[in-house]
Amino acid sequence: MENKIKMSTPLVEMDGDEMTRIIWQKIKDILLLPYVDLNTEYYDLGLVHRNETNDKVTIDSANATLKYGVAVKCATITPNAARMPEYNLKEMWKSPNGTIRAILDGTVFRSPILVKGINPYIPTWTKPITIARHAYGDIYKNTEMKVEKGTKAELVITDKNGKETRSTIHNFENTDGIIQGVHNTKESISSFARACFNYALDTKQDIWFSTKDTISKQYDHTFKDIFQEIYDAEYDEKFKSAGIEYFYTLIDDAVARVIRSEGGFIWACKNYDGDVMSDMVATAYGSLAMMTSVLVSPSGVYEYEAAHGTVQRHYYKHLKGESTSTNSVATIFAWSGALRKRGELDNNQELVNFAEKLEKATITTIEDGIMTGDLTALSTLSNKKKVDTETFLIEVNNRLKNLV
Numbered sequence: 022m023e024n025k026i027k028m029s030t031p032l033v034e035m036d037g038d039e040m041t042r043i044i045w046q047k048i049k050d051i052l053l054l055p056y057v058d059l060n061t062e063y064y065d066l067g068l069v070h071r072n073e074t075n076d077k078v079t080i081d082s083a084n085a086t087l088k089y090g091v092a093v094k095c096a097t098i099t100p101n102a103a104r105m106p107e108y109n110l111k112e113m114w115k116s117p118n119g120t121i122r123a124i125l126d127g128t129v130f131r132s133p134i135l136v137k138g139i140n141p142y143i144p145t146w147t148k149p150i151t152i153a154r155h156a157y158g159d160i161y162k163n164t165e166m167k168v169e170k171g172t173k174a175e176l177v178i179t180d181k182n183g184k185e186t187r188s189t190i191h192n193f194e195n196t197d198g199i200i201q202g203v204h205n206t207k208e209s210i211s212s213f214a215r216a217c218f219n220y221a222l223d224t225k226q227d228i229w230f231s232t233k234d235t236i237s238k239q240y241d242h243t244f245k246d247i248f249q250e251i252y253d254a255e256y257d258e259k260f261k262s263a264g265i266e267y268f269y270t271l272i273d274d275a276v277a278r279v280i281r282s283e284g285g286f287i288w289a290c291k292n293y294d295g296d297v298m299s300d301m302v303a304t305a306y307g308s309l310a311m312m313t314s315v316l317v318s319p320s321g322v323y324e325y326e327a328a329h330g331t332v333q334r335h336y337y338k339h340l341k342g343e344s345t346s347t348n349s350v351a352t353i354f355a356w357s358g359a360l361r362k363r364g365e366l367d368n369n370q371e372l373v374n375f376a377e378k379l380e381k382a383t384i385t386t387i388e389d390g391i392m393t394g395d396l397t398a399l400s401t402l403s404n405k406k407k408v409d410t411e412t413f414l415i416e417v418n419n420r421l422k423n424l425v
Contacts (some may be wrong), residue, residue: 025058026371028184032363033085033324034061035117037095038068039331043339044349044410045095051414056375057360057424062089063349068098068108078089079117080331083124086324088327090366092132092361094121094326095352120318121324126209127316128216129154130287131299131328133306134354138387138402142305148285150302153220154227154295155213156206156316161292162286168193174200205240207247214248215319217249217289218256218267227266231275244291245269305326310348315358325358327351335410345396347410349352353383353417375425 033198036045040057052058052203086092086357098104099116122129135142174190192199222230230248232241252260254265260267270278272294279288303309312328328351337347357376364372386395390404397407402417408416 024188025056026149026369026375028056028060028363028372029367029369030363031060031062031089032359033082033092034063035066035082035088035094035097035412036063037094037097037331038065039096039098039330039333039336040339040345040347041096041327042067043336044347044352046409047354047414047420048349051411051418052353052379053356054253054422055418056421057372065157066095066097068100068104068110068114071097071114071117072108072110075111076114076117079120080124083121086121086125087318087322088102090322091359091363092324093355094118094324095355096327096329096331098331105310108231119156122316125322125324126212126315126320127156127322127324128213128220128315129156129299129314130220130293131303131312132312133303134350134384135306136311136384138390138405139311139396140401141307143280144282144305145281147285147370148304149389150279150282150284151224151226151287152295152299152302153217153287153289154299155290155292156212157209157213157292159203159292160201163201163203165199168198168200170195170197172198173193174198176202179315193381201278203240205244210244211251212319213289214251215255216286218252218260219319219321220317221258221265221267222256222263224260224287225263225265227286228289229268229270229275229278229286230296231270231272232291233272235271241291248289250379285383299328307346307394310351310395312351313358314351322363323359325355325362327355344409346407346413347391348395349410349414350383350387379417379421381401382417382424385420386413386417389420 036042054283062085063261064078066079066082097117100110100113102188104110105113126279129152132149135149164205164412170192170193178189189303217228234242234245303312309329314326314328316324332347338345361373361376390402391408392405393402393409393413395404
């Protein structure tokens with residue numbers, strides 16, 4: 022295109038690892054750079070560069086996101102013991118996603134991408150269900166111990182004056198056992214609530230929230246109370262004006278309601294609940310590679326990414342020169358989501374329109390029967406054809422050219 026779409030404000034670009042890093046560049050070359058004069062502040066979050074910078078690059082990218090308001094992130098490796106010698110790591114660096122979530126004080130929203138021919142396992146689900154996962158505390162910040170027979174385990178709280186309050190967890194008189202301590206903060210729960218309510222208003226969807234407050238009368242009940250207090254004080258009128266609803270119920274009741282629903286709402290969950298339910302919902306809709314994921318801060322900062330990992334197995338095939346058929350849809354939608362949000366914030370309707378057309382071209386390609394190997398196994402279309410990674414992107418571009 023002679024007249025590429027201009028971007029007045031940069032968005033933060035976080036590059037990643039393995040096969041998704043290869044796809045990242047191909048998406049830019051084939052689907053973005055021909056149409057958009059990309060204005061990004063680039064950070065290399067590949068494991069090699071994170072190791073070189075002692076992970077400072079991850080912190081810098083998160084702070085840049087706070088500055089500019091919108092980021093797009095490629096999938097990254099969270100190293101385990103096997104990765105230490107493979108990448109000659111100085112230490113087992115933390116999850117970049119965890120670091121970024123903590124700095125942005127963000128909530129993760131995951132939603133399925135629906136296409137004709139890939140039918141949810143739950144027949145009533147005709148609209149997307151978005152999972153909002155609280156990304157702080159619970160077992161992900163736990164303290165745990167194995168305890169021996171004859172042990173008495175207590176919860177001890179020491180106030181600022183040194184006064185102790187004790188509560189017995191369990192007397193392990195006749196058996197060995199295990200104990201675990203989890204926590205959360207009013208500040209984090211409040212941020213979670215506001216992020217959820219703001220996202221519901223932004224997307225004009227009802228929001229459901231669920232815990233087990235009947236059993237956890239302090240921990241879970243505090244979540245319920247904070248959500249209700251913030252909703253009543255700050256969001257009740259806004260929701261009524263928007264024609265949307267906030268609804269609370271016990272998590273077991275929520276599961277039953279979700280299964281019977283048609284979808285089309287946000288389901289807010291505590292950290293562990295959200296971890297499990299987001300994978301359940303993704304699988305029930307068809308594929309983790311067909312899920313959008315966006316991290317939203319209570320101040321309105323957005324970071325878009327694919328919901329899946331770095332596709333290590335395909336990367337090793339790629340290194341051998343073998344053809345791969347890797348699904349790029351979630352990564353395409355990470356870019357389109359970030360470009361749309363950048364356009365909305367900058368009143369750049371051209372950019373918003375381009376993002377919409379990119380998503381339409383991607384979905385149309387699949388509905389025309391052209392798809393990667395993972396989707397051919399799921400699709401009920403009679404004319405489906407498996408293509409390799411790059412051919413899929415070229416086919417998307419063939420349709421995008423007719424739209425822009």
